[in-house]
Amino acid sequence: MLDILKASWIKAAANNGDTATDFFRTVTVKEGVKHAALTVTAHGVFEAFLNGKRISRDVLMPGWTSYYTRLRYITYDVTDLLNAGENELKVGVGKGWFFHNVESWGCDSLKHDQAALICALSITYDDGSTEEILSNKEWTTAKSNIVFNDIYDGETLDLRIKDAAHTPAVEIYYSRAMLIPYEGVPIREQERIAGQKLIITPKGEYVIDFGQEVTGYVEFSADVPAGTEVILKHFEMLDKEGNVYTENLRGAKATYTVISDGKPFTVKPGYTFYGFRYIQALGAENIRPEDFTAIVVHSEMKRTGYFSCANELLNKFAENVIWGQKGNFLDVPTDCPQRDERLGWTGDAAMFSRTAAINFDVKAFCEKWLNDLEADQLADGSVPHVSPYTNIYWNGPDGYNSPAWSDVALIMPWELYVAYGDKGILARHYNLMKKWVDFMIAECRRNGGGTLQLPWTTGGFGDWLSLEELNSESAYSGTDCGLIAAAFMANALRILMKTNRILGYEDGEYPEILKKTIAFFRNEYMENGRMKQETQTAAVLAIIFKLTDNPQATCAQLVENVRAHGRITTGFIGSTYLLDALTIAGEDTLATDLLLRTEYPSWLYPVTKGATTVWERWNGIFPDGRFADAGMNSFNHYAYGSVLSWMFRRLAGICPDEAAPGYKKITFAPAPDERIPWVKATLDTVCGEAKSAYQKTADGWEFTFTVPADSEATAVIFGKEYPLEKGENTISVTV
Numbered sequence: 085m086l087d088i089l090k091a092s093w094i095k096a097a098a099n100n101g102d103t104a105t106d107f108f109r110t111v112t113v114k115e116g117v118k119h120a121a122l123t124v125t126a127h128g129v130f131e132a133f134l135n136g137k138r139i140s141r142d143v144l145m146p147g148w149t150s151y152y153t154r155l156r157y158i159t160y161d162v163t164d165l166l167n168a169g170e171n172e173l174k175v176g177v178g179k180g181w182f183f184h185n186v187e188s189w190g191c192d193s194l195k196h197d198q199a200a201l202i203c204a205l206s207i208t209y210d211d212g213s214t215e216e217i218l219s220n221k222e223w224t225t226a227k228s229n230i231v232f233n234d235i236y237d238g239e240t241l242d243l244r245i246k247d248a249a250h251t252p253a254v255e256i257y258y259s260r261a262m263l264i265p266y267e268g269v270p271i272r273e274q275e276r277i278a279g280q281k282l283i284i285t286p287k288g289e290y291v292i293d294f295g296q297e298v299t300g301y302v303e304f305s306a307d308v309p310a311g312t313e314v315i316l317k318h319f320e321m322l323d324k325e326g327n328v329y330t331e332n333l334r335g336a337k338a339t340y341t342v343i344s345d346g347k348p349f350t351v352k353p354g355y356t357f358y359g360f361r362y363i364q365a366l367g368a369e370n371i372r373p374e375d376f377t378a379i380v381v382h383s384e385m386k387r388t389g390y391f392s393c394a395n396e397l398l399n400k401f402a403e404n405v406i407w408g409q410k411g412n413f414l415d416v417p418t419d420c421p422q423r424d425e426r427l428g429w430t431g432d433a434a435m436f437s438r439t440a441a442i443n444f445d446v447k448a449f450c451e452k453w454l455n456d457l458e459a460d461q462l463a464d465g466s467v468p469h470v471s472p473y474t475n476i477y478w479n480g481p482d483g484y485n486s487p488a489w490s491d492v493a494l495i496m497p498w499e500l501y502v503a504y505g506d507k508g509i510l511a512r513h514y515n516l517m518k519k520w521v522d523f524m525i526a527e528c529r530r531n532g533g534g535t536l537q538l539p540w541t542t543g544g545f546g547d548w549l550s551l552e553e554l555n556s557e558s559a560y561s562g563t564d565c566g567l568i569a570a571a572f573m574a575n576a577l578r579i580l581m582k583t584n585r586i587l588g589y590e591d592g593e594y595p596e597i598l599k600k601t602i603a604f605f606r607n608e609y610m611e612n613g614r615m616k617q618e619t620q621t622a623a624v625l626a627i628i629f630k631l632t633d634n635p636q637a638t639c640a641q642l643v644e645n646v647r648a649h650g651r652i653t654t655g656f657i658g659s660t661y662l663l664d665a666l667t668i669a670g671e672d673t674l675a676t677d678l679l680l681r682t683e684y685p686s687w688l689y690p691v692t693k694g695a696t697t698v699w700e701r702w703n704g705i706f707p708d709g710r711f712a713d714a715g716m717n718s719f720n721h722y723a724y725g726s727v728l729s730w731m732f733r734r735l736a737g738i739c740p741d742e743a744a745p746g747y748k749k750i751t752f753a754p755a756p757d758e759r760i761p762w763v764k765a766t767l768d769t770v771c772g773e774a775k776s777a778y779q780k781t782a783d784g785w786e787f788t789f790t791v792p793a794d795s796e797a798t799a800v801i802f803g804k805e806y807p808l809e810k811g812e813n814t815i816s817v818t819v
């Protein structure tokens with residue numbers, strides 16, 4: 085049996101509440117240790133030390149999973165940290181995602197009794213003998229000098245507390261049934277950004293600007309009298325007047341408080357994180373930017389996509405999308421990292437998954453999360469709004485099932501398959517995929533008392549945050565929710581049927597139901613190839629999901645709509661697919677118009693307002709400088725960053741082929757535009773590096789395409805096809 089399964093869950097005799105708990109064990113070791121490993125996990129998040137040394141670079145471990153059925157343990161090699169003789173093993177446990185203070189999210193399901201630890205130190209000696217040190221009542225516990233900790237509210241460190249009293253640990257019969265080996269990628273400190281400048285606001289607040297919105301925490305040094313409280317408030321924006329703005333964090337206090345013991349200190353938190361560009365420092369005088377360092381924390385992912393072009397604003401936008409992903413890929417793909425939310429919203433992840441897999445290698449990260457999603461899926465196939473699931477009771481009785489959101493069950497595995505070419509991805513998540521499709525079908529049958537009646541729902545989040553009216557602050561969609569439900573159901577059926585073909589499974593009734601879904605869509609929402617409802621998103625879905633029987637008419641309608649508005653009106657859903665739909669309509673120039681637009685609302689408008697990440701809403705800040713309602717106004721939401729996939733696939737033109745996934749076949753089909761005289765994109769695919777670079781010449785364009793060693797490729801430029809060799813190919817086109 086695995087050592088950790090022999091160990092006991094232990095906790096402190098008294099509940100330490102918001103104070104972190106430290107667990108201790110003195111370990112006496114003989115000479116000749118050949119190998120030693122600590123396997124550990126916690127209810128909460130832990131930091132483990134041997135003889136005062138942190139045993140790993142991982143932070144916020146064991147991360148966030150659907151704890152009811154999936155709590156990962158991790159094994160660390162600690163051979164080099166053990167000495168012959170006495171050693172002190174200390175594991176601190178904070179609340180982490182297991183517990184927190186925000187009632188409004190209905191997170192009662194996460195409320196457990198108190199922080200707990202389970203671990204096993206396994207030692208093998210040179211002579212072949214072994215020893216196991218298990219968590220049990222031989223351990224002691226003490227209150228940590230981290231006297232407050234919370235994911236949303238932050239941390240308080242009281243440096244005056246030293247040598248807190250130890251009391252024996254208590255064994256507790258928490259289940260071990262949910263313990264699973266580590267999967268996914270570790271969370272680590274990734275980058276350090278020094279404080280850029282000190283700002284003294286009109287209100288006299290002392291603020292350090294890091295110049296970049298990040299997710300993580302701040303390390304800082306100070307030398308202040310004993311008992312002084314230095315408080316750092318983390319926030320994203322200065323308001324119109326240039327003062328500290330924290331309202332949009334809602335209930336999250338997002339502070340780090342350090343109480344000095346009178347000696348100079350350098351500290352950082354260990355059980356929390358923040359989404360911020362600025363901190364306000366209270367309690368310390370003469371602060372200097374160089375005393376503060378923002379530490380960027382996210383899951384370990386290899387960067388794979390790089391985009392640059394002649395337009396600086398577009399480059400900044402592309403960089404902001406990268407920062408949005410870094411900031412929201414912290415073990416779970418979250419909506420945002422700063423306010424009292426930071427949840428694994430399924431719709432956001434669905435819309436962003438293609439772009440995510442371009443920017444970074446996210447295979448392991450996403451598959452871990454898909455396992456959480458599957459763990460949260462109900463027996464009837466229902467898929468939650470957020471995973472790990474947190475009882476979001478405010479939105480319907482149980483926080484499950486929304487078109488496009490729940491469709492992440494199909495969309496994400498498919499995007500990963502296309503990006504990485506591994507059938508195993510589809511096989512591993514097949515149950516999740518199929519059960520969601522079967523759920524929608526069952527709902528249609530329920531609606532029709534046994535016969536199929538579409539759409540499966542007329543509810544859900546719709547085209548979240550669409551902007552039909554310029555001044556609207558409503559989150560709810562202008563596009564019919566039934567239309568969205570039917571469109572995504574057709575898409576899901578198609579993905580499932582393609583998957584069946586790949587895995588060799590039967591389609592059963594799916595083709596018939598797909599036919600009916602398409603017929604329903606046409607009858608109900610279309611007339612003569614045009615959408616009855618005149619929204620961009622309605623037409624976009626009909627085009628992208630191939631639901632229209634008259635693509636020309638639908639495309640013409642979309643183009644008319646975009647021209648008439650002169651701008652995007654789309655929300656989370658429509659914005660993901662709008663430029664692709666315009667490409668299908670043969671309107672790359674119009675797509676580029678939208679992409680290059682800088683006036684409100686547009687992708688580049690936030691960039692002109694100094695954004696360093698992608699905003700949640702088009703009108704996060706209105707042109708007159710006013711913030712949108714603080715109830716929902718994050719400045720780091722990746723959903724609208726999903727357009728970056730169009731910039732790679734169409735503007736730069738690196739297009740994968742579903743039939744030869746993992747970029748085994750590539751079509752380089754860029755859409756050059758005079759307004760962007762050069763474009764360069766590099767993609768580190770599983771087949772090798774693919775590159776598209778082109779520039780305007782005196783009489784046309786010159787293209788250089790790099791075909792990866794393991795890929796085959798062709799180029800299509802202005803409608804003409806060119807065969808390509810492996811390696812670098814240069815093509816000059818006169819126009």
Ligand code: BGC
Binds near residue numbers: 432
């Ligand atoms: C989140 C979103 C999410 C939405 C549901 C918001 O509170 O921040 O990004 O998708 O709710 O519609």
